[in-house]
Amino acid sequence: MRISIPRSDQGTAKWRVGIGILSIFLFIVPQVHAKAMGDMDINDAIEDEFLLDSSIPENSIQINTSNGVATLEGTVENLLAKERATRIAETVRGVRSVVNSIDVAPAEPRTDTEVKTDVIQALVRDPATESWEIEPEVDNGAVTLTGQVDSWQEKQLAGTIAKGVRGVQSLKNDLTIDYTGTRTDREMQAEIQERLRWNVLVDDALIDVSVNDGAVTLDGIVGSAAEKRRAHMDAWVRGVDSVDASGLEIQAWAKNEDLRGDKYAEKSDTEIERAVEDALLYDPRVVSFNVSVEADHGAITLRGDVDNLKAKSSAEQTARNTVGVVQVDNRLTVTPLTVSDEAIETDVAQALIADPFVDRYKIDVNSTNGIVSLYGDVDNAYEKGQAEDVASRVNGVLFVENHLEVSDNDELYSYDPYVDDWLIDDYAWGDFDRTYSWQSDKQLKDEVEDQLFWSPFVNSDTIDVNVDDGEVHLTGTVDSYDEYRTATKNAFDAGAVIVDNDLAIQG
Structure with missing residues (x-):
């Protein structure tokens, strides 16, 4: 819940809010810390996340955690991998901040x-x-x-x-x-509060927003370093000159559902439509297009024309990250500028060669009426998805048929909205099919529960885990579709062959 408070009354109001938080804190904290979260435990959890991520070279990064501050050292081949390591570490429960001292050393020197x-x-x-x-x-x-x-x-x-x-x-x-027009501090403050309220990736109930002459300050408490980053991003609305989020404290107990206020209370379709439309205005790949948004009991339909394939997928991701959205039917039509198939093939091939994740592979590109087909071999599913994403960002591409073969067919890649720039579920080949489990059912159950515990984005106390012959069955409740999806990811990350997710979304 967000209340506008006159500046002269904010001190008193914050004191009252603080007393309320303290009373909840005294009840919640003992439950949250039923399982230890020492620095070595956090260290191990970050290391496990790195091992699960194909884009991070195995054993290339050393981790040292002290008082919740994770320091990363080592060497990677490109800048995106370095920054991805930071975002992955920020998703681990108990991490307060990340110091990234990783060196970037390209595999081959370039002028x-x-x-x-x-x-x-x-x-x-x-x-x-x-x-x-x-x-x-x-x-x-x-x-x-x-x-x-x-x-x-x-x-x-x-x-x-x-x-x-x-x-x-x-x-x-x-x-x-270069902003067009001027805005008052109050206008910017109200818009930031709304962006935080409607973002499923941020629990905003304990965040205080103030704006002074275009300078935004965020104070309060969030549940993870990844949420803190997202809150900082949401604060950059039109007219803002700077954002200071250093006043956001990270506490694991802040994810408790009792502290979420009315964030996941039932929303009308009109409210959801407006929230998605507002979110699309801050998507730089979509803002220039006229996208129609229709909601029916939380099921969103996107209609209109965009001139590139990446804009279509980006619009869907933005809609999915909006509170109240349970499903997205993406009916956006890609109508690119006229580009010859020969030019498309050349541009896609050059883009793949320039990309630091897939440049070392020989990928054949064929374009027929703007439908691009990719052929070749890559090591893992992340690289296959990255190649498709690279192709989707090229002018003239209507659709990508991804025929790349993955050498490790049992290797898992699952989407994390705090880390990834593309959604593997959107790809025709994106459904994961693990053929066997290397653990006993008891070991797998323990691993799933461990994954759920270390994720700051689900409340593991409300989720029950049962395992039968490698198939994980999840029951209980979550507050949003994003939490539902995260729980599924956690189960697959733990080694599940199949995940039967019967979690009820209560909002």
Whole structure:
């Protein structure tokens, strides 16, 4: 619940809220800490998450956790892998912050001229950024971006695209934001509060938002470092000059359902439609298109035209992350600019060669009327998905038929909304089929319960786990579809052959 409080009364109000939180805290904390969360336990949990993630080279990162602060050291081959390691560590329960001291050492040296050329091509090739005026400079693998964009979200997207170029070792994002019009602090504060309220990835009940001359300050308590990052992202609404989220304290007990207020109370379809529409305005891949949103008891239908395949999938992800949404029927039509199949094949091939995750593979590309087919071999499901995502970001691509063969067919890759930029469930080949379990049913049950405990995004106390011949059966309650999906991911991560998720979503 969010209440606007006059600045002169905020001190008294915060004191009253603090007393309320303290009374709940005294009841909840003993339950939360029934299982130990020492630094070594947190260390092990982060290490397990790294082992489960195919994009992180095995044994390449050393972890040292002290008082909940995880320090990462080691070497990876690209900047995106380094940043991904931070986001993965932030999803572990008990992690208060992450210090990333990982070095980036590309597998093969590249000249600054080569890197600059590929950064320019990546920005031009991507339909979302092709018209933006951005100038990259490269000095010994360190990239600096200058120019002007219309929003903080556009600035971050440009940075992500540049980081995804082979040979980029660091990035300084000096893009400036040119807002149109002016807004009052009260307008910005109200919009930030609404964005937090409707984001399923943030429990906002204990977050206080203040804005002073365009400078946003977030104070209060969240349940994980990943939530803190998301809250910081949500605070960048139109007109904001800076965001300080250092006042957000991380406490595992903050995820307790008793502290969520009315966040998951039943919402009307009109409210849900408006919330999805508002969220799409801050999706830099979708904002320029006219997307129609229809809701029917939480089932969302997206209609309209977009000019690239990535915009279609991005709109669906944004809708899924909205409170009250239980299903998305994506009927957006991709109507790209006319590009010859020959040009599409060339652009997709160049994009794959420039991508640091899949550049070492020989991937054949064929385009027929904008339908792109990928052929070749990769090591794991993450790389297969990454190749498809890279192709979907190329102008002219209507659809991707992914025929890449994965050498480890029993290797699992599951979507994490706090970490991933694409949803494997959207891909035709994305359904996971593990053929056997390497654990006894009791061992698997213990592993699933352990995964649920270490996830800060589900309340393991409300979930019962039963296992029969490698099939995991989940019963109990969760508050959102996102928690439902996270519980399924946790079970597969633990080694389940099949997951029968009968969790009831109560809201």
